[in-house]
Amino acid sequence: MTPDPVKDIVIVGGGSAGWMTAAALANATQGACRITLIESEEIGTVGVGEATIPPVKYFNSRLGIDEATFLKETSGTFKLGIQFIDWHRKGEAYFHPFGQYGAEFDDVPFYQYWIREFVAGRTRDLDNYSMAWAASAAGKFQHPAREKRLIQSTFDYAYHFDATLYARYLRKYAEARGVRRIEGRVTGAAQDSETGFIQSVSMETGETISGDLFIDCTGFFGLLIEKTLKTGFEDWSHWLPCNRAVAVPCKPGGTIDPYTKSTAKKAGWQWRIPLQHRIGNGYVYCSDHLSAEEAEAELLSSIEGEPLAEPRHLRFQTGRRKQFWNANVVAIGLSAGFMEPLESTSLHLIQYGIMRLLAMFPAKDMSPLLRDEYNALTAAEYERIRDFLILHYKATERRDDAFWRYCADMNIPDRLQYKIDHFRTHGMIVSDERELFHNPSWIAVYIGQGVHPERAPALSGLRPSVPVEQRMQQVRKAMNDAVTAMPEHRQFIETYCKSALQ
Numbered sequence: 001m002t003p004d005p006v007k008d009i010v011i012v013g014g015g016s017a018g019w020m021t022a023a024a025l026a027n028a029t030q031g032a033c034r035i036t037l038i039e040s041e042e043i044g045t046v047g048v049g050e051a052t053i054p055p056v057k058y059f060n061s062r063l064g065i066d067e068a069t070f071l072k073e074t075s076g077t078f079k080l081g082i083q084f085i086d087w088h089r090k091g092e093a094y095f096h097p098f099g100q101y102g103a104e105f106d107d108v109p110f111y112q113y114w115i116r117e118f119v120a121g122r123t124r125d126l127d128n129y130s131m132a133w134a135a136s137a138a139g140k141f142q143h144p145a146r147e148k149r150l151i152q153s154t155f156d157y158a159y160h161f162d163a164t165l166y167a168r169y170l171r172k173y174a175e176a177r178g179v180r181r182i183e184g185r186v187t188g189a190a191q192d193s194e195t196g197f198i199q200s201v202s203m204e205t206g207e208t209i210s211g212d213l214f215i216d217c218t219g220f221f222g223l224l225i226e227k228t229l230k231t232g233f234e235d236w237s238h239w240l241p242c243n244r245a246v247a248v249p250c251k252p253g254g255t256i257d258p259y260t261k262s263t264a265k266k267a268g269w270q271w272r273i274p275l276q277h278r279i280g281n282g283y284v285y286c287s288d289h290l291s292a293e294e295a296e297a298e299l300l301s302s303i304e305g306e307p308l309a310e311p312r313h314l315r316f317q318t319g320r321r322k323q324f325w326n327a328n329v330v331a332i333g334l335s336a337g338f339m340e341p342l343e344s345t346s347l348h349l350i351q352y353g354i355m356r357l358l359a360m361f362p363a364k365d366m367s368p369l370l371r372d373e374y375n376a377l378t379a380a381e382y383e384r385i386r387d388f389l390i391l392h393y394k395a396t397e398r399r400d401d402a403f404w405r406y407c408a409d410m411n412i413p414d415r416l417q418y419k420i421d422h423f424r425t426h427g428m429i430v431s432d433e434r435e436l437f438h439n440p441s442w443i444a445v446y447i448g449q450g451v452h453p454e455r456a457p458a459l460s461g462l463r464p465s466v467p468v469e470q471r472m473q474q475v476r477k478a479m480n481d482a483v484t485a486m487p488e489h490r491q492f493i494e495t496y497c498k499s500a501l502q
Helices: 015-029 056-062 067-074 110-119 131-137 163-176 223-228 292-302 346-359 368-394 402-409 414-426 439-448 468-485 489-496
Strands: 008-012 034-039 077-079 081-085 093-097 158-160 180-183 186-191 198-203 208-210 213-216 233-235 244-250 260-265 268-274 279-285 312-315 319-321 329-331
Touching: 008 015, 008 208, 015 034, 015 056, 015 163, 015 346, 056 067, 056 158, 056 346, 067 163, 067 489, 077 489, 081 131, 093 131, 093 439, 110 439, 110 468, 131 468, 163 180, 186 223, 198 223, 213 223, 223 329, 244 292, 268 292, 279 292, 329 346, 346 368, 368 402, 368 414, 368 439, 414 439
Parallel strands: 008 034, 008 213, 034 180, 081 260, 213 329
Antiparallel strands: 077 158, 081 093, 186 198, 198 208, 233 319, 244 279, 244 312, 260 268, 268 279
């Protein structure tokens, strides 16, 4: 017998998570479901997640959102990667690019030939072979070339944007497609006595909102997934010890860097995210090693422009729910778990939580098979991202502060240690299925933070007829020529997507 379809979807909480969910569900269900989003302007949102990774382009594209319009509405800029400063040692920096290194000229991957030359002492700077860094260092941007033979096709990009403006933009999108918004605070939920399913949520006003499927976008509080269903939380703070942040925007300067900066500090790290109308700044730190007052003072002393608001302090705990989908509740965003913003994965985890829900969209009976597969896939994704973040902290030679000594000495997950051992011993990248961060990302952090191979992959030394040094020089020249022809990042924005806020 065919189970009854879901007819009423209730999203509790707004912000990026709530409105991304509402927009995607409205687009996918095409009016077949009643979608209600409940949010309270009094509660507000975290609203500091302004940097993204390339898959966000596909989310917007799926919704039919025009890129230039989206960037105008959100005061957005382009992002070619992240520069990490002082992470390996003080005074050193490296770049995590979007896109590949070099250009393939043989059956052996370019990066393996680079490792061969590096181990032999014939090359040092990996960044020199990144098209994304070549453009970033010059402050330039253009869309990647579609012709795959061109060096201009070897990079990718994401965005910096105002997360609050993005939520507002998606709200207009969702409401135009029938999503009903209710203003107010949810105070509780009623459950079915037999199944434990949420039947309805109650408002502070006394109103009751019923539903078949509930999406918890209530942030760290986890009103439905945790406060009601007691799902449980897996704590990862022993691996990712930062648990506080202070954020403040400031006035922009003359140029707009097409990349994020992450600078290691005494007890954590500082972000710098350039938008069209302001620069987002924040200090993510561990409260065991730094007070809130010290963090705020250090942040304010290191920003380059006049502050545009009072510093905002946040508390968090890294980890994830033991289930992301429990009963008839799916947690999306911070209610599902928290990964600190080191690699700009917050909006990605929202996006893929939504896409995975659409792929396994249930009927009213909430099939345990769908639920279990959703939970298994989501847990694996969180853990793979977690391990990539841990690598940044573990692979450091800094011993100048207690925080960094703790990170360097901490035990790490076995799977991550296995990956490190492979790269250090053989120069090989061990990837898990559906890895979000592909080979170039792992190579960037390994090399940038001093995890150097003891030997090159064997095949790279068995092809003596390949003119590797000549080909690598040609790659660098092609990159330099390509960057010379590119427009300045600010100039590109002025002609393509200038915001009214600029």
